[in-house]
Amino acid sequence: MTKISTCLFFLSLLLSIQLFAQTSSGTNPNILFIAIDDLRSELGHFGSTQIQTPNLDELAKTSVSFKNHFVQVPTCGASRASMLTGTRPRRRAELGNLIMQDEFSIRAELSRPETFIHHLRRNGYRTVGIGKISHSADGFVYGYEEEVSDKKELPHSWDEFLFDAGKWGTGWNAFFAYANGENRQSMKRQVKPYESAEVDDLGYPDGLSTQLAITKLRELKGNDQPFFLGVGLFKPHLPFTAPKEYWDLYEENEILLAQNPSKPQNVSNQSLMESSEFNGYQLGEEKASLNTQLSDAYARKIKHAYYAAASYADAQVGLILDELKALDLEENTIVVVWGDHGWHLGEQQIWGKHTLFENALNSALIIKIPGKEEKARIENSIVESVDIYPTLIELAGIPTPYELDGESLVSLIESSISPKEQTAYSYFKNGISLREKRYRLTKYFREQKPVIELYDHQSDPAESINIAEKHPEIVQQLLPLWEKGNTGIFEK
Template sequence: MKLVYFASLALSILLFSCQGSKEKPLNVLFIAVDDLRPDIGAYGNTLIKTPHLDRLAATGTIFESHYVQVPTCGASRCSIMTGLLPRQAGHLKNSAFEEFISDRPEALVPESLVHHFRRNGYRTVGIGKISHSVDGLLYGYKESPEGAKKEMPHSWDEFLFDADKWGTGWNAFFGYADGSNRQQLEGKVYPYEMADVEDRGYPDGITADLASEKLRELANGDAPFFLGVGFFKPHLPFTAPKKYWDLYSRDQIPLAAFKELPENVHLSSLQRMGEFNQYLLGDEKATLEKSLSDEYAQKLIHAYYASVSYVDAQIGKVLDELERLGLAKNTLVVVWGDHGWHLGEHRVWGKHTNFDIALRSPLIIRNPLAQPGRIGRETVVSSIDVYPTLADLCGLPVDFPLDGQSLVQLISTGMDSERENRAFSYFNKGISMRTDRYRITKYFREEQPSIELYDHLEDPHESINIALQRPELVEELTAKWQAGDTGLYVPQ
């Protein structure tokens, strides 16, 4: 442990001495949003109301083709925090932090990108859901957090969350405006709620206020800071104050562009909506055998949109405070969605598939020292690229292996000829590769077909698997796909 400490101290001294004329290293504000698909104005949705995210995107770099490594919360967050592709079955679970990071002694390789910043002289503060646990502690949904272990024990100087009337972090995560929660009511709740309350009537409003308060404190500190803020919505239940529901006329909200089962695909490539159907008072049960009624689907999408607008307003409060304090000119801002979400596409309501709709999410990076930019759909990037990007932008040396590739060249010039234009994702016994035009997924299973191929130029909704019709293309893409085969599905 002493060796690690002194190595870290020496590295920090070197960092600050090398920054020479800089008044202060860049700060980092990292904002994680749960279950946010790229349905915001900056990504082309002209109906949804997201003015604050759109404003950020207009002053930063927006990545139109950003893909996560795992379409489930904890595993996706573990991947971005470590900068690594999944290599074991446990890396695909919400318990990934518990299995691979929590309760382990500090090592030479940092446990997370936050830990790396902390070792390099940054004050690190977390608020809300950054890893999987909503308050950075390991305990069950119905348990008390008292005495719980830290999820990332060496990463944070300070971790905060205000559970308010809900009592615990998990109660707040699944909470309703009256202070109740899903687990307390044994699932006898609706998957949505419209309450006539102020923003603090739901947890994200409290988190935004807490983050703003912490920014005021950090502004007076001598050290650069890494502030992580994790917002809950639009994760289920889709709950938001009434004023955000009122932004929309339900009859104008579009349904999924493709709401049928994809052709030439086994049902095991999809999912059975176990998470969604836990909300026992839902108007209808979601199944793969039949789509939800248009009326109920439209209500749910309305609820999702309201939740997105609500969290957009909370992000806006934090960004406004950053600006008011004069910190914006020296702070990197990252907004990242931990994965996408099917809103009826392929009859699915939820994440947990290897389809584009579950794997694509927003990524916006605002570098105050760079011009705004837009990286189009032809350039594919991954969540694992965030770690090396932030280290690169802040001048932190990385002398340990990462699977991601820095995005700095793209942010600076809009192009990177050295970049491997592909993203790998893992779930459901499958490994999926996205290129600028194609998605190929190979499943390690008995059910057939075990290979799926989609041409996004001809079929942007992934409605027809063309693998059998294009064997030569499957062979060509498989040669590139092999780089993402980390041995995950080799028997251990």
């Protein structure tokens, strides 16, 4: 070993010891990460919405809330995999819900960490998970109608993973739960896509997860290690079930219908979807399709159900944040609230999430850095889920373990310095979509025409008219920027 190599070795060792001492002493910030399934970027503090989210609105008063946050993939498992690894999908397998179940769960612990949670754990953090953080409802790998296994979906990320399945018995039963203890599977899908029950918050699984989180926060307070606590709430994912008190927040006949309830103009049906997940709840009074719109009355019923479920999830967030404050952990805990993707509530004649349109890709993201409350604001810059990994690693004072696709948002949060390129890239249905400040440009790898779609968010924020053919000059201007997000996923 040369003198230079020896010096570099001992310098690296010294930095590692210094980092370990810092994390062990508890000077690193704790991280509370709350993932909310199917939560659109339509929160009370943004205005122009009827959804009531008072607790998220209160959090936003001391946080940066990102109005233009976009996920990489509009489906649960793939979106979470991309966010957790800080990388865009490069293989078709990375667009499926089972990517972590099929691949992450069987990998040996490599030098490259499986997720940013794993990287935090390697650098002195105690990592605890509750509920749906990856794709699994309870952290284990098994099918919807199978017995719970002992195979972990993320075997190297967690020191501890908890879930209370209550009367539903398993995580997946709880995920599709109804208040009487039944679930979508047990009822052979002979269920409605909604439910209003005369129960309190503990009458559904998210209430049980919230109580676990509160109990765990009390335990973690006494630890010397900084902690990462991940809490995954199910609602407002289908079925849209919630205690009646949250339904009572809304007058159904006053709920507004989608501004763009028809299929977009100049678009192939291949870009859309038949709302099959929604229609899988077979006792629904009406079925959604690309040929028939729901009646206004039923559309209001379903939006009412989604709103109630979102308000129920919001209430759980409030309980967790109240406990964080009561334990005096608030001043040294970063808080992140993240929606894993959006959801069409009748827009583009769709009830679901599996598209490359704004409604499916735009989801909630709120980040609070303790001591930076004066920087609180609604931020309009374009950001992506892959930005979360580098942001948290920088805030934790930990080196980045490998080249990430995302860009840290710390400068944007602390000093309003916008990302170098305000772009977001999303992948699905044989297509790649670029979102920049004004336009969304989507290019599909398929035979059905048109393969290029262009939407002007200045004149058409509802994405109701594809103007690509009318404005080829704008398409040509944006294609080089679009190409930067082309990972070659559909060309292999």
